[in-house]
Amino acid sequence: MxxxxxxxxxxxxxxxxxxxxxxxxxxxxxxxxxxxxxxxxxxxxxxxxxxxxxxxxxxxxxxxxxxxxxxxxxxxxxxxxxxxxxxxxxxxxxxxxxxxxxxxxxxxxSGGGRGGLIAAVLVAALVAGGVGGGIGYWAADSNDSSTGSTTVSASQSGGDFKxxxxxxxxxxxxxxxxxxxxxxxxxxxxxxxxxxxxxxxxxxxxxxxxxxxxxxxxxxxxxxxxxxxxxxxxxxxxxxxxxxxxxxxxxxxxxxxxxxxxxxxxxxxxxxxxxxxxxxxxxxxxxxxxxxxxxxxxxxxxxxxxxxxxxxxxxxxxxxxxxxxxxxxxxxxxxxxxxxxxxxxxxxxxxxxxxxxxxxxxxxxxxxxxxxxxxxxxxxxxxPVYPVIGASVSLQEGTGGARITEEGAGGADAVEEGGPADKAGLQPGDVITKIDDTAIDSGPALIGEIWTHQPGDTVTLTYTRDGKTNTTEVTLGEREGDS
The missing domain is CATH 2.40.10.120 (Thrombin, subunit H)
Structure with missing residues (x-):
């Protein structure tokens, strides 16, 4: 694999x-x-x-x-x-x-999650209903001798306007x-x-x-x-x-x-x-x-x-x-x-x-x-088809970029022989810090960013080796399927 x-x-x-x-x-x-x-x-x-x-x-x-x-x-x-x-x-x-x-x-x-929410709403409604009833009675009693209405209707409401x-x-x-x-x-x-x-x-x-x-x-x-x-x-x-x-x-x-x-x-x-x-x-x-x-x-x-x-x-x-x-x-x-x-x-x-x-x-x-x-x-x-560079990178935090591991999955080579990374001169231990103009601070960040490209695209990778910063161009390969 x-x-x-x-x-x-x-x-x-x-x-x-x-x-x-x-x-x-x-x-x-x-x-x-x-x-x-x-x-x-x-x-x-x-x-x-x-x-x-x-x-x-x-x-x-x-x-x-x-x-x-x-x-x-x-x-x-x-x-x-x-x-x-x-x-x-x-x-x-x-x-x-x-x-x-x-x-x-x-x-x-099924369970009490939604039921609890409904119950809470119901209690609030009952309390509001009680308060509203009291206020309504007082208003009616105090305005018993008044005539006419003070209600104002909107000219447009809801679906009436565009x-x-x-x-x-x-x-x-x-x-x-x-x-x-x-x-x-x-x-x-x-x-x-x-x-x-x-x-x-x-x-x-x-x-x-x-x-x-x-x-x-x-x-x-x-x-x-x-x-x-x-x-x-x-x-x-x-x-x-x-x-x-x-x-x-x-x-x-x-x-x-x-x-x-x-x-x-x-x-x-x-x-x-x-x-x-x-x-x-x-x-x-x-x-x-x-x-x-x-x-x-x-x-x-x-x-x-x-x-x-x-x-x-x-x-x-x-x-x-x-x-x-x-x-x-x-x-x-x-x-x-x-x-x-x-x-x-x-x-x-x-x-x-x-x-x-x-x-x-x-x-x-x-x-x-x-x-x-x-x-x-x-x-x-x-x-699905995935763009790849043919190298295994660490998912560990604090690496300051995407570090190419010493060994790949299942004991395979970390840098696939003849693959895109190998052709670009990348080696185990290199830490990739940028892809084109996008900063890379981890292996997951590199994966997500590479997957925004297509197989065959050429990208510029910035990486550090032995304390020195280098750049190289990589033409992305491809892998088909999820397995």
Missing amino acids: STENEGNNEGNAVPPAPSAPPVPVDAPAASTHPEHGIPPRTGAHPESQEGDPTAVLPPVPPGAPDGTSAAHGAEPGAWPPPPPPATPAYANGGSGAGWGSTYQQPAPK RDAGTVAAIANQALPSTVTIESESGSGEGGTGTGFVMDKQGHILTNNHVVAEAVDGGKLSVTFPNGKKYDAEVVGNAQGYDVAVIKLNNAPEDLKPLPLGDSEKVAVGDSTIAIGAPFGLSNTVTTGIISAKHRPVASSDGSSTGKASYMSALQTDASINPGNSGGPLLDANGSVIGINSAIQSASNGLGGTGQSGSIGLGFAIPINQAKNVAQQLIRTGQ
Whole structure:
């Protein structure tokens, strides 16, 4: 097996992530990952039984590198290697640890979580009702002799007026009919709920791999539109490393309206964002925010029984994203899709002891430029293709970059003979600190950044050797499939 773009995790495994957006996790003490192309092996993660895929990122430990932490528990040289330092939890209805915290168990489908919320609301309503009744009686009594009404009616209200193009209401009105809720179920009946959106008129739906992972082998998928129409669906292809999947509706309707895809490279920090999904099973929920960072290195477990990890150079947003938002669109102010909501970072165990955390304003989305390329490849061949440099890098924290290990996964050479890195003159022990103009502070960051390219692309790597800084050009190779 090629060690290209793999990480070699020495004694650290990534905790399981529920069906909620991923959250970054603590980095292992020493780990290596065959640089780009082979996701690390992680422990199995229970799917959220609340029915909402979305990975949750745990809190960042003090002194941890920005957005990265190595996975714990992975066997040395095992494939795929464990995820890197920052491992967000999925946004499908489960939660995981990340950036210094451990993964949390997803909330059960049935239980007191939602009941408690309803009860709290009911009590508040009763109290308000009592107070309101008293005030109402006093007002009626004191104004018993008055005549006429002081009520003022608005000239326009609700649906009576037109929303201008570009407003959140107008964008939501256009996007909601093409955003769907996905229910995934394995052969044993396990599964959860996530989100997806219409990609083309042929009935292809773009979503996260961890949303449909349970249904890949003999499971069931159903897709429900906001108008209540429900369709069975099948997995066309899934890319675990990218956390992208394409499913197709059976007997797709002829009036499908694909969402327009934007250009994630042109997104700027501070741009407005709109997220649509089914947080905690509440379908067709719209939230807003901004792009709070770009090129955020994130590693997250997929919540499947194989327990592998995914890597992304993510768009960070403070739009509220919760378990169930996974796979849903992140839109810009023009209503174009700029990302796929995939992970969140969590700061606690959630309310009411459910073990499932909610949004703290740190959500992560796969840039749509990358997701589109992956989706098109999946539709053509059913298999993902990963760009690789043919070297194994450490997933350990504090290396000051992506350090090429002394040995690759399974005892293979750390630098593949005749591979891209070998041809470029890279050697074990070299520490890669930049790819083109993007700074690299860890193995996971290098993996996520390389995966934003295509096989055959030429990139410039800056690295240090024996205290000296050097640069070299590398033409990326390729690896097909996730195994």
